[in-house]
Structure formats: structure tokens, C-alpha cells
Amino acid sequence: MGRNKLTKQQRREKQILEDKKFKKYLRNGAIIGLVVVALIQIFFVHWCDTKHIIQKYVLYKKEISPKLICEVENKLKFHKSQVVDIESKMFYVCGSRCKHYIVEHYQQYAYTVDAYSGDSICKADAIIGLKEKGQPFILYFENKQTFKKYYGQNR
Secondary structure, three states: OOOOOOOHHHHHHHHHHHHHHHHHHHHHHHHHHHHHHHHHHHHHHOHHHHHHHHHHHHOOOOOEOHHHEEOOOOEEOOOOOEEEEEOOEEEEEOOHHHHHHHHHOHHHHHEEEOOOOOOEEEHHHOEEEEOOOOOOEEEEEOOHHHHHHHHHOOO
16 A cells, blocks of 8 residues: 555655756756747848848958949948949949949049059959958959959968
8 A cells, every 4th residue: 555655755855856857947948949039139130230240251352242342432231232334334332322422523433453463443343352351341453363362462
């Protein structure tokens, strides 16, 4: 008769042990839930910001599409840029303010210096690369040879 029956003290100890296990699972589940919510916030709600931060690192030493930059501010931008056609050349700008600047001050904003050779080049014909890893600032290159030479120099 006494083999299967537990005393009150044993039942309490067993209940306390089961409660500890349940609390442990509940605590771990809550932590995992918070991590999942944080990841959803970072990658889905703030995807544009996250993508921009990742691009500043991943695109270093790689050729950048002009659609991702503003040629007036010389920066990698959050969103795709707008196209401005001036003298049959395509320039990419981030908004109406920069569009106004490049149209009104064409000579000042449409031309720059090759980062490696120092030659004057048109931004519409240039190859684009990031100046520093993790920074949005860009450089222009006349051709792929100067692009490769620039990044081949201990950078």
C-alpha cells in the first residue's frame, strides 16, 4: 500500500521541482521571443537602414552602380537615385535639391578628379567606388585600371 503513495513532503518537493522546470522553460522562451522580436525590428521594420549599413561594408573595393549614389553629394544613398539627363549624359541625384544644383551648376558638379591618376573626368562616365570601408563617401575613377590600382595600394 505504501509503495505508490507519496508523502505530503515528497509531493511538495516534486511540485517545487516541476515548477522550477516550468519557470526555466518560460524564462528561456521569453528570452528567445525577445530576440526574435528584436531581429524582426532590425531586419524588417528598419530594413532600409540595415541594408544601407551593410552596403557601406560589402561594396568597399567593388564597383558601385550609379543608381545607388548621389553625384552632387558624392555619397552612397539609402534609396535608388533619380536620373537627370544633361547633354545626353545620365547623372544620378538623390532629390530635387541636388537636381537643381547639377542643372544650374553643371561644370562644378558634373566633373571631378580621378582618385588615382588625378585626371579630370565626367561623373556620368566614371567608375565609382567607396572611399573608406563603412563610410558612405565615394570616389570616381576614369577606367577599371585606375580603379584596380587604387584599391591595390595597401587599402
